[in-house]
Amino acid sequence: MERSPRTVAQAGEDAVLSAILEVITPHNDAVAQQHRQEPGQERAQQSGQTLAVGPGNDDAAVLAFSAQPSPGSSQPTAEVVMTTDTMSEGQDFRRRWWLGPNSTAEAAERTEVWAMDVGTKAAAQNLSDISAMGAVPSALLVSLTLPADLPVEWVGDFFQGMVRACRAPGAQRCVIAGGDLGSGDTISVTITALGQAEDAPVLRRSGAQPGDILAVAGPLGRAAAGFELLEHLSAPEHDGAADATEQKRLWESHEDLIRDCLAAQQRPEPPLTAGPTAAAHGATAAMDISDGLIRDAGRLASAAGVCLKLDDAALEAEAVQLEPVAGVLGRDPQAARRWVCAGGEEYALLATFGAGVVLPEGFRPLGEVLEHRDGVPRVITEHAVSAGGWSSL
């Protein structure tokens, strides 16, 4: 068979994911099949695992591990939710965001803030995936690749940042179970998070039903606004002084908002209690917003085979809040709409609830779930925005 010379970039994310699923789905099916057919049923019941939620459609996988059986009772299992994600310097963060245009850290505390923020963000984005399954985080594993010239304190501060993420409401039972160290040219952090659902089954994207309410917990667009602010402030040509007079005035009168946007990008605090709360209130589906609202809502629509109609007035209300940041950057107010609709790394939680459900605290309505049209699940909105980025398997 002739092999196509297409590159990963030319093929695009969906083709790469398809290529992966083509390989691992038959393997996982074969393992499940073999497990069922194993001779000595007694033995097979005593150990082993079942892949309850596999790769392809959700924020995390779910594996049901067999537990020590009690005499006379059926085989108990522990359902463990698991996810992994990498954050790399250059791709996901730049040290100049903390150390200034020339990345010189004269003040040790700037390096400390940088290291803690990277640790917090790497942990938070994985904790968010656990929450999006309606589960509570149990443990983190971390694999760190570090350049040889990094200050040794950076590493301790990075782990302080991970601890900070674990102290957030919703993650307070999460331990840091172990990890690995390696060396490389740039900083790269891969975190694996494990968790368990408590009183309700795990939430999956596929559960959304026509007639459901679409709701969101956590802000929209702030991390994207923060990204542009950080790029602006740390650009080599930026001298640290304020820009034009009007921008300076905007900056001064919106300092809290700007600080929120910077923090959303540098050390996000996903609404980690939102997932388990949604599950306890009978949510039908959930996912976190990693790659932009419209793009991620499209994935939820696809997984559930439905259309999601976004409430344009609600989106407009979100966007208006961010217009001053667009102004500070000297950008058109449309930038605020793009942040809300297409901003990645937001870690807000999208969830769907049956019609008539009173939304739990922390959630606000964002639209409704409709039947798909002509067999094509999609997102219906007046905000036509394209989004980019990579997704999880």
Add this chain to the structure above:
Amino acid sequence: MERSPRTVAQAGEDAVLSAILEVITPHNDAVAQQHRQEPGQERAQQSGQTLAVGPGNDDAAVLAFSAQPSPGSSQPTAEVVMTTDTMSEGQDFRRRWWLGPNSTAEAAERTEVWAMDVGTKAAAQNLSDISAMGAVPSALLVSLTLPADLPVEWVGDFFQGMVRACRAPGAQRCVIAGGDLGSGDTISVTITALGQAEDAPVLRRSGAQPGDILAVAGPLGRAAAGFELLEHLSAPEHDGAADATEQKRLWESHEDLIRDCLAAQQRPEPPLTAGPTAAAHGATAAMDISDGLIRDAGRLASAAGVCLKLDDAALEAEAVQLEPVAGVLGRDPQAARRWVCAGGEEYALLATFGAGVVLPEGFRPLGEVLEHRDGVPRVITEHAVSAGGWSSL
């Protein structure tokens, strides 16, 4: 407090690990404490986890997850063994090993072999850590960072390689549960492996007792010999032709050995059944050899507070087997001794067994466990070899 300006490289691995443990140990202790004190004991019993083996001393962590309780029985738990490790292009493998000195892959099958081998090795090194705890692998998660110009087939072939590693004896129930894709300048692969011990408790390094036999399963030094062979063959000045006549003769008469050494480095097959077998035969401790025999044996000695006396005749017998490879490379026969004593990425399994135990199939004796001398655990051998590299937390 003044912050030291030392870099990660200057501080060295042990100092970096200490800095990490100083941060995460108090956090993990606080979580355990809070969990015990939680009001509503009933609730606390229904979910949550206990860190049975934490970071610092073993090949993997162990977390006891609570399972669905059966009425009238005590709270069942599922003990899950977990580890994570990163492999980066440049640091851990070089594409010229497969594609030749100029890394040009005219033939698609050379790229296919490269991708499969990287997938196999990344999976195998994590599966080996699970086996070293006496456990059986259940699932892998993978986070892949890929350059944009990589052929899309590379990704499918990489996963084929992971599947190959999962088909090895001892890993055949292991599924690929999910993962994440990102982009970056070089290929980086982080795999997390989960597993469960079956009929015996997990094996820990600390269990070795004076009087025990030290044994090993799997070859020693071949991956290190393979590394030097690959570097030699893929060096820019190497034209692919055979070297001097004597080296050529050695090469031809030791082709199988050379092929084994190359394979040990490019697509290792750790003895994955050895860990569970050792556990079932009452082994007192185990670990895999990731960073070299002497260095890793030193870690086992430290964890257990004992001395390990290596049998120099046994080491000599291992080294003699590799002398032809040293000859092929035009190297002193001492190179073979260094490969055996200090070669990393070997994934052989070290284990200790009570005196008088008949070693299970696949294990050969390598020394004995003695009382530590003057409170200093260490490795006693005539082969004084220094070793480098990073270790897991």
